[in-house]
Amino acid sequence: MYVAQDWTDYELIDTGGGEKLERWGHVVLRRPDPQIIWPLGKETEAWLSADAHYHRSSSGGGNWTYRTKIPEKWTIGYRDLKFHIKPTGFKHTGLFPEQAVNWAWMMDKIRAAGRPIRVLNLFAYTGGATVACAAAGAEVVHVDAAKGVVQWAKENLQLSGLGSRPVRFITDDVFKFVQREQRRGSRYDAIIMDPPSYGRGPNGETWKLENDLYPFLQSCTAILTDKPLFLLVNSYTTGISATVLLNIMTTLMKPKYGGAIASGEIGLPITASGLKLPCGILARWEA
Template structure:
């Protein structure tokens, strides 16, 4: 059955309002207004209220809607830190205002961080191995490390890997293995080496480039990558998470993909990740599929 998942424990993050292709969010001590292509409904608050509450506004470039600039009010820093804290563990993240509207964190993923921590604690192995592919700034890597895992973090962008390292250090941890590489190439080498992981996390973009110009197209490459991941996954005890942000992929497509590549699986969960604003409008932010032996 298709599920809807949203974070439950993040007190320092809040989606305040959404609509007119924008969202108003609180990250720690600061409120940001930035584009959101899926917020096709009306805003619940007046435009003047948004202008008054927000400390930073993202303005898109005319010739390139994927990029833009931030307009900052007095006292708004370009970088700051915020925590994610729940009853079992705590993480710390550096946030920054990028020219691509992102700030270094995807809050809807917190529900997966909880899942990673819980599943690793249930694995009967002294130090489980976890592979995080397309790992970005490392929220999932930090959750796995906090649970005691040996973590391999793979991303094709060197600056993003450096950002993830800063998050690890801010969270008071060390010894994550950092890999700047094309995810598909790395996984192929791991299969040849005969390596096995108890946890695998994938968060691939719709399109991307590896460090040497390797081309990633989700529709063309995801099937092969999932089949390779099946060869890397420990058959006795494991968890697996797949997140997809492409608008062309529904939860049913992902369900078909995973069953095709992994065969019979235990404890499957799949559906949509979302964030709810304070007016109970639910903003969809990608589809997920996850399963585990525990």
């Protein structure tokens, strides 16, 4: 498992009973997590005194209850990077801290490349990977279909003091954008993606990861340069294993580019128990 262990502004304090207790800077949140199927044991004062608690609804969605007044949004840091945190109506906070293992890896690869690197970040959300790659010196094209999260990503770039870096933020359907880049002859040295399990396009197009990931990745390899640096696929889709991602990447990348491929789970250390919480899977190809 790739474990994000070098946080100071984030901590996974405890887990159990389908929930996790987390510190985001100075704010402690209590949220559900479907991976946590072990019991909590004792509901300690730390659990009871969480600043905010997200409760799932039996009809879908849920809501936050607040024990203390917290800011609408606040800032946390990872190394020299800064991010706005904001509890949303879908239990998320705008950042997935386990992704720090990918940020650190990408930054190292870009800095060691010794040449200009152009990165395409697809399904880019609030821009954790975008900010990391820009901080390492890359040119980045950030694409997401949701206008609100693209604006959030712009704020994160500014927070990190990287507003002058060559980053293009594009609000667009990711699949159509990649097709247009193929027609335009655009090329990238590195591609990052975190595709959803399911999706629906503006004209009723449907996306299902199990059916569509391979052909989509195939179209992405068509916009890589002749000497690409890396390709990273991250997934939170249950039922898809890291070995499946490994097999797809091997089939697509090895014959043309050689290189090395690794895959596995990503996760976070749990302070109270010493256990690790699995949070998703990845596959990485590198030159």
